[in-house]
Amino acid sequence: MIRSRFSKGPSPEAPNRRGASAAHLWLASALALGIAAWLHAAPARAQDVDAGPYVPTPQYIVDRMLQMAAVSGKDYVIDLGSGDGRIVITAAKRFGARGMGVDISEKLVDLATTNSYKEQVAGRVRFVRQDAFKTDIGAASVLTLYLLPRFVLDLRPKMLVELKPGSRIVSHDYSLGDWDADNAITFDSPEKEVVNGASQTSLFYYVVPARVAGTWRFSLPEGMPQRSAEIQLQQSYQKITGTISGAKARPLAHAALRGERIELALPLGGRNYVASGQVSGERIEGTIEVAGRGKLPFSATRTAPGKAVGWP
Ligand SMILES: C[S@@+](CC[C@H](N)C(=O)[O-])C[C@H]1O[C@@H](n2cnc3c(N)ncnc32)[C@H](O)[C@@H]1O
Secondary structure, three states, rough: OOOOOHHOOOOOOOOOOHHHHHHHHHHHHHHHHOOOHHHHHOHHHHHHHHOOOOOOOOOOOOOOOOOOOOOOOOEEEEOOOOOOOHHHHHHHHOOOOEEEEEEOOOHHHHHHHHHHEEEEEEOOOOEEEOOOOHOOOOOOOOOEEEOOOHHHHHOOHHHHHHHHOOOOEEEOOHHHHHHHEEEEEEEEEEHHHHHOOOOOOEEEEEOOOOOEEEEEEEEOOOOOOEEEEEEEEEEEEOOEEEEEEOOOEEEOOOOEEEEEEEEEEEEEOOOOEEEEEEEEEEEEEEEEEEEEEEEEEEEEEEEEEEOEOOOO
């Protein structure tokens, strides 16, 4: 029998939408449905993390997950805990994406592979027997999850470190805790009553933020009150705040980050200059609106990294 880590109790972190009791209901229902018998025949390897039983996402919810992430032919979709492969197969068949599914059950990986041939997308998707926690997810532009709450939370640092900024994540039913969703929807799904005791489904959407915490030296264009500035950025997941150094440090009137796009309002000479740019590692490049001159280029270099909430 597979040993389930959630039997050790819920995460110490504040529970997301549904807690451990829902998890137990989920498992109980899966057992009732006879799915556990299937899994019993295909046990995970002892060293693998068992992040939840096999409960397939209904097809119309799969569609909504992929629509929420605006999946297209440019995407590479990874489903962590891919079951019969339906998310990755749908991403390929209906949205033209490529992708990979990983699951700890060999039988489910075989089933997903067979399904990919049946659906004629085997050339664009692959399924691998692997522990999600040991999978390199760096190739994903879209990551999907339908795993028990505490494991979704445990995956956060890995997602922040391995996924490229701008990659999208959709988590079915369980949020990423103190990482606030960029979008969330809840809708009726009566058939879920038997699965987890709730007749609603929630989908949580995230855009992976660039890590920007630290001190940045800005080179500013001609026409601004000063030609350089030092800015400190504080970061908690995608939320940022900042201060500009000077005789007296002043807070930035506005600071926003989406993926690697950053927008900062720099208070200089009695007005706010809005800088919009692209973060690339230790550099930011973009433009600043200067009155009467239009948008002029600026660049910034990080001179010291800072601690960012969420990253290990
Ligand atoms: C709730 S099912 C979701 C299946 C599929 N993603 C879907 O939405 O239809 C969770 C899946 O995760 C798999 N799983 C559990 N722990 C895992 C782990 N550590 N690594 C990879 N897969 C895992 C289970 O075998 C199961 O197939």
